[in-house]
Amino acid sequence: MTTTPLAIGIHDLAVATASSVVELDDLAARAGIDPAKFRIGLGQEQMSVPGQDEDIVTMGAAAAQRILDRHGADGIRTVFFATETGIDQSRAAGVHVHELLGLPRSVRVVELKQACYAATAAMQAAAGLIARNPEERVLVIASDVARYDLDSAAEPTQGAGAVAFLVSADPALAVLEPIGGLYTAEIDDFWRPNDSVTAVVDGKLSVSAYIDGFTGAWDDFRARGGVDVTEIDRFCHHQPFTKMAVKAHRALAEHTGVELAPELVALTTGYNRRIGNSYTASLYIALAALLDGAGGNDDDLTGARIGMFSYGSGSVSEFFTLVVQPGYRAATRGDETAALLDARSRVDVDSYRELHALAHRDSTVDVEIAPDSPGEFHFTGITGRARRYSRG
Numbered sequence: 001m002t003t004t005p006l007a008i009g010i011h012d013l014a015v016a017t018a019s020s021v022v023e024l025d026d027l028a029a030r031a032g033i034d035p036a037k038f039r040i041g042l043g044q045e046q047m048s049v050p051g052q053d054e055d056i057v058t059m060g061a062a063a064a065q066r067i068l069d070r071h072g073a074d075g076i077r078t079v080f081f082a083t084e085t086g087i088d089q090s091r092a093a094g095v096h097v098h099e100l101l102g103l104p105r106s107v108r109v110v111e112l113k114q115a116c117y118a119a120t121a122a123m124q125a126a127a128g129l130i131a132r133n134p135e136e137r138v139l140v141i142a143s144d145v146a147r148y149d150l151d152s153a154a155e156p157t158q159g160a161g162a163v164a165f166l167v168s169a170d171p172a173l174a175v176l177e178p179i180g181g182l183y184t185a186e187i188d189d190f191w192r193p194n195d196s197v198t199a200v201v202d203g204k205l206s207v208s209a210y211i212d213g214f215t216g217a218w219d220d221f222r223a224r225g226g227v228d229v230t231e232i233d234r235f236c237h238h239q240p241f242t243k244m245a246v247k248a249h250r251a252l253a254e255h256t257g258v259e260l261a262p263e264l265v266a267l268t269t270g271y272n273r274r275i276g277n278s279y280t281a282s283l284y285i286a287l288a289a290l291l292d293g294a295g296g297n298d299d300d301l302t303g304a305r306i307g308m309f310s311y312g313s314g315s316v317s318e319f320f321t322l323v324v325q326p327g328y329r330a331a332t333r334g335d336e337t338a339a340l341l342d343a344r345s346r347v348d349v350d351s352y353r354e355l356h357a358l359a360h361r362d363s364t365v366d367v368e369i370a371p372d373s374p375g376e377f378h379f380t381g382i383t384g385r386a387r388r389y390s391r392g
């Protein structure tokens with residue numbers, strides 16, 4: 001007797017970001033750099049910046065709330081929170097989100113970390129749980145604030161953003177295909193020591209490590225029976241800056257010896273150009289842009305196979321594929337995401353630098369932070385060494 005494999009994948013996907021934004025043209029002007037370096041050289045226009053009352057919890061909760069508004073919490077027994085800008089060494093940030101959203105007590109909440117890769121690990125773990133019990137749905141939240149030193153080469157590649165996605169059987173957006181390619185290599189390209197709020201990065205090394213991870217994961221994907229490159233209709237990459245996706249696409253063409261049109265990747269960059277690096281969320285924000293047609297393209301992607309490349313410095317890489325489902329358009333959220341990007345307040349470089357300096361909070365000093373950002377969820381300060389949050 002043969003059984004049809006269960007279709008498991010992404011049922012819904014919501015994006016959130018911080019409420020302030022820096023124009024990279026302003027940053028370039030301040031630094032005396034040609035703005036074309038950021039716009040064309042890096043492929044970035046803006047970067048989201050969290051206000052004092054925003055962090056990975058408030059952004060993650062905002063994304064997840066939209067998923068719950070549409071689908072409720074029935075069947076959710078697991079919340080995975082992927083981040084590399086964790087707010088505590090012990091408690092999962094997702095536990096705060098669980099409380100803010102009023103999720104049932106009968107839910108497990110866990111935080112996953114491996115630089116920008118962890119949301120993909122969460123999705124694969126979710127697929128495993130659902131294969132065992134198809135009635136369950138898993139809420140994956142990926143939320144990060146990318147922060148580098150002021151005046152460093154990495155500064156224009158900062159950003160802040162979150163996604164929440166529901167993994168389920170018979171998904172409305174995209175089915176996860178079973179074959180994935182993996183590549184892990186210890187490398188000092190990017191990391192964040194426990195005593196630092198900014199990442200340590202060797203920029204040039206990180207770019208070549210990313211490409212090596214991509215071709216390594218691709219080779220593993222093929223060795224395990226993954227489809228030929230000509231059978232992939234679009235490519236989504238982790239986008240620390242959107243030009244990185246272009247570089248990776250070229251590298252795959254060279255590696256496989258197959259010409260790959262730039263359009264196959266270009267339509268994934270519309271949101272990340274405006275949000276900046278959102279680490280764990282970045283790949284899934286690229287996916288949202290593609291499905292939403294945020295690049296101004298309204299191709300019907302029904303049945304299209306999307307190649308997804310997830311990279312986390314340090315490093316772990318995975319290449320896998322999704323197949324877009326009939327009727328997916330009814331489940332996308334393009335208008336919502338465009339509205340939240342447009343609603344951000346522009347801050348000047350001085351104000352952004354002040355916010356950057358406030359990133360480090362000494363937990364031994366109680367502080368009260370008045371809700372200031374327009375969002376529903378707020379970081380309200382520290383008391384008794386614990387971070388506090390409010391809703392409304």
Ligand code: HMG
Nearest residue numbers: 034036037040041115116153154157203206207240312313
């Ligand atoms: P840089 O020093 O600004 O690099 O650092 P550059 O001088 O080589 O310039 C960048 C590009 O701008 C070049 O294009 C220049 O030619 C171009 P490319 O040769 O690369 O195609 N350029 C111009 N273009 C048009 N008009 C001009 C002009 N001038 C120059 N006037 C770097 C760039 C990305 C290294 C830096 O921003 C950095 O260190 N960023 C942080 C690290 C990073 O994002 N790495 C990416 C790969 S690792 C990764 O993705 C993981 C990560 O997300 C973390 C995680 O996993 O957790 C970071």
